[in-house]
Amino acid sequence: MPKKTDEKISPMKPPDTMASQVWRRFRRHPGAMVGAVILTILIISVLLAGLSPYDPEISDIKNRFQSPSWTHLFGTDGLGRDVLVRVLYGGRVSLTVGFMVVGITLSIGVPIGAMAGYFGGWIDSVLSKVIDATLSLPALMFMILLAAILREIDLPILKTNSTLTIALVLGVLSWPTVARLVRAVFLTFREMEYVQAAKALGASNLRIIISEILPNGFGPIIVESTLGIGYAIMEESTLSFLGFGIMPPTPSWGNLLDNAQEHLSQYPWLAIFPGLMIFLAIISINFIGDGLRDALDPYKILAQIDE
Amino acid sequence: MGQYIVRRLLQAIPMLLLVSIILFALINIAPGGPLAQFSRSRRLSGERVEALKRQFGLDKPLPVQYIVWLAGNDWMAIDTDGNGITDSYGTRKGVLRGDFGFSFQNREPVLEQIMDRLPNTIYLMGITLIVVAIVAIPIGIISAVKQYSAFDITVTTLSFMGQAMPEFWLGLILILVFYVTLDNPVTGKALLPGGGMFTIGAEFSLVDRINHLILPVSMGVVGWVAWWSRFLRSSMLEVINQDYIRTARAKGQSERKVLYRHALKNALIPLITMIMIDFPYVFTGAIVVERIFSWPGMGRLYYNSATSRDYPMLMGVLILGSVVIILSNLMADIIYAYLDPRVRYD
Numbered sequence: 249m250p251k252k253t254d255e256k257i258s259p260m261k262p263p264d265t266m267a268s269q270v271w272r273r274f275r276r277h278p279g280a281m282v283g284a285v286i287l288t289i290l291i292i293s294v295l296l297a298g299l300s301p302y303d304p305e306i307s308d309i310k311n312r313f314q315s316p317s318w319t320h321l322f323g324t325d326g327l328g329r330d331v332l333v334r335v336l337y338g339g340r341v342s343l344t345v346g347f348m349v350v351g352i353t354l355s356i357g358v359p360i361g362a363m364a365g366y367f368g369g370w371i372d373s374v375l376s377k378v379i380d381a382t383l384s385l386p387a388l389m390f391m392i393l394l395a396a397i398l399r400e401i402d403l404p405i406l407k408t409n410s411t412l413t414i415a416l417v418l419g420v421l422s423w424p425t426v427a428r429l430v431r432a433v434f435l436t437f438r439e440m441e442y443v444q445a446a447k448a449l450g451a452s453n454l455r456i457i458i459s460e461i462l463p464n465g466f467g468p469i470i471v472e473s474t475l476g477i478g479y480a481i482m483e484e485s486t487l488s489f490l491g492f493g494i495m496p497p498t499p500s501w502g503n504l505l506d507n508a509q510e511h512l513s514q515y516p517w518l519a520i521f522p523g524l525m526i527f528l529a530i531i532s533i534n535f536i537g538d539g540l541r542d543a544l545d546p547y548k549i550l551a552q553i554d555e
Numbered sequence: 556m557g558q559y560i561v562r563r564l565l566q567a568i569p570m571l572l573l574v575s576i577i578l579f580a581l582i583n584i585a586p587g588g589p590l591a592q593f594s595r596s597r598r599l600s601g602e603r604v605e606a607l608k609r610q611f612g613l614d615k616p617l618p619v620q621y622i623v624w625l626a627g628n629d630w631m632a633i634d635t636d637g638n639g640i641t642d643s644y645g646t647r648k649g650v651l652r653g654d655f656g657f658s659f660q661n662r663e664p665v666l667e668q669i670m671d672r673l674p675n676t677i678y679l680m681g682i683t684l685i686v687v688a689i690v691a692i693p694i695g696i697i698s699a700v701k702q703y704s705a706f707d708i709t710v711t712t713l714s715f716m717g718q719a720m721p722e723f724w725l726g727l728i729l730i731l732v733f734y735v736t737l738d739n740p741v742t743g744k745a746l747l748p749g750g751g752m753f754t755i756g757a758e759f760s761l762v763d764r765i766n767h768l769i770l771p772v773s774m775g776v777v778g779w780v781a782w783w784s785r786f787l788r789s790s791m792l793e794v795i796n797q798d799y800i801r802t803a804r805a806k807g808q809s810e811r812k813v814l815y816r817h818a819l820k821n822a823l824i825p826l827i828t829m830i831m832i833d834f835p836y837v838f839t840g841a842i843v844v845e846r847i848f849s850w851p852g853m854g855r856l857y858y859n860s861a862t863s864r865d866y867p868m869l870m871g872v873l874i875l876g877s878v879v880i881i882l883s884n885l886m887a888d889i890i891y892a893y894l895d896p897r898v899r900y901d
Contacts, residue, residue, distance in 0.1 A: 279715075377569070377570065377573060378573075380570060381570055381573040381574050381577060382577075384570060384574055384877050384880045384881050384884070385574060385577070385578075385873070385876075385877055385880075386835070386838075386839035386873065386876035386877065386880065387839075388839070388840070388842055388843075389839055389842065389857060389869075389872065389873055389876055390873065392842075392857070392858075392861045393581065393861065393869050393873065394581070396585075396861050396864060397581060397582075397584060397585040400585050400864070401584070401585070478719070482721060485721055485723075486721065486722070486723060486843060489723050489843070490842070490843070490846065490858065491862070492861065505721075505723060505724060505727065508727070509727065509847075512727060512730060512731055512735060513731075513735045516731050516735070519724070519727045519728070519731065520728070522724075523721055523723075523724030523727070523728070524724075526721045526724065527716075527719055527720055527721065527724065530718075530719035530721075531715060531716060531719035534715060534718060534719055535715070
């Protein structure tokens, strides 16, 4: 067989899926990659919290208020508990709440936004009014009120599970943003021809909503959800700091800072580390969200196809 | 234009009612109304509690209670002993006439207490807002004009950091640095005060007031400036990349004129809307600052009331906050429609 020495045959490229394009674009963002690395480190250390020899909730009064040392990397708090362990367990709580909130937000916001955008008419009017009314409430104030009330009610689920309570409180005020987003997507894509084609083929409304129109919204929904985790962590720690969030002795970054307040002058490390964790978590999430927003931008992906 | 304003006003009223219904329903779910303390008292018999209930109108169905809360009950007959004969008329004037009820804690009228503290909050948050505007607007504009310069990159990075920083942590760190650690070289005491609006007992001094303002204002300013400068930068960039700017440049306009006359004016529209939408924060955003810096304002009042479950007070502040938000959004829409005629015809 004659050898083709002067012709360079390029190897076959792997199929160019949407996901790989998005990943490629995401990788180009230095900020987003740094954020992803930091967040991964955070999540791994939080998951490994159980490896510590110290218990986050058992007090050890002999060793209270130790400054950071090699035995206690972040020092100890007023009851002698190791701060590093408490910070890591607090991280578990904060991250769990963050994900729960996003789950609740999506479960409420997406259906409501879809219905409002797809059906229009009086359904849209009513739902939009509810969305606007919820957005007219002063956020932190309402959350404090809701948290206080939920605590007074005698529901056993809520009494034992302050994580769930907080997630509900935060979710109730976060779903309108997602609902608005989804509604806008549906208003835009409702009139597309492929939707009409699907209708002509006899597709049910539900099928059209889920299979035809909703996928257009995945990009913005993903970005909004990612940033939503950061927002939830911020609000949860604010609520816990004020005493209306996660209740002691369960550690949360917010209530660790609350306890640190009275000892600020003497034992400042109690305040520095938990806040630092909140800061790192949120900033890495924001970087990732920003990178995702660029990576998922359909116009830029279209431009990439022409490359 | 007038039609647009009327339309928006008419839309705002049911919104206010809806918000008030949500809040009213929520408060009534909570156990522990005004009579909770009485139900445990041994001196009050069941009969007396019933009579009190009827006097407060708590035996009526909820929708009636809502109307009473809104419009008062001094036009309604109250029958205290349940025998069918009217004994007295109600005493409440209702929210629409400014009667927000009485605080559970100290029996003072809610509105009075709010109005007592409100000026302090507006003082603090108003100054914060002004500082934010003075700092963020130039930064955002310069950042957009000199895109990708060292200034821009620094500013963008700093604003990412500013947005991720928890307010209350920043406040604690500021106290740690300026009150706990650093000392005033002249007096030997702390460099900046750790709380309060002014030094108690001292005469009025502008310097003293400013000293007490520096830390709380700095705490509030960081996150706000971060958000505004990013927003301004992106809206300014959007405007600069428009075709009409390119036309102005092609026509030979000096760069300065292009920026000030064409770009800035159009970028101002989203800016003004954003200021109006953020404005309610002056009323509602002070809870954490006032708690950390012991500021005697409405935020701290709200926090204390929440801790002691003083529902009438909480209701009053929430209603006030919601009204401010709804009115601000209304103003934002109207101003936007005034500045950008394309919006009016929807």
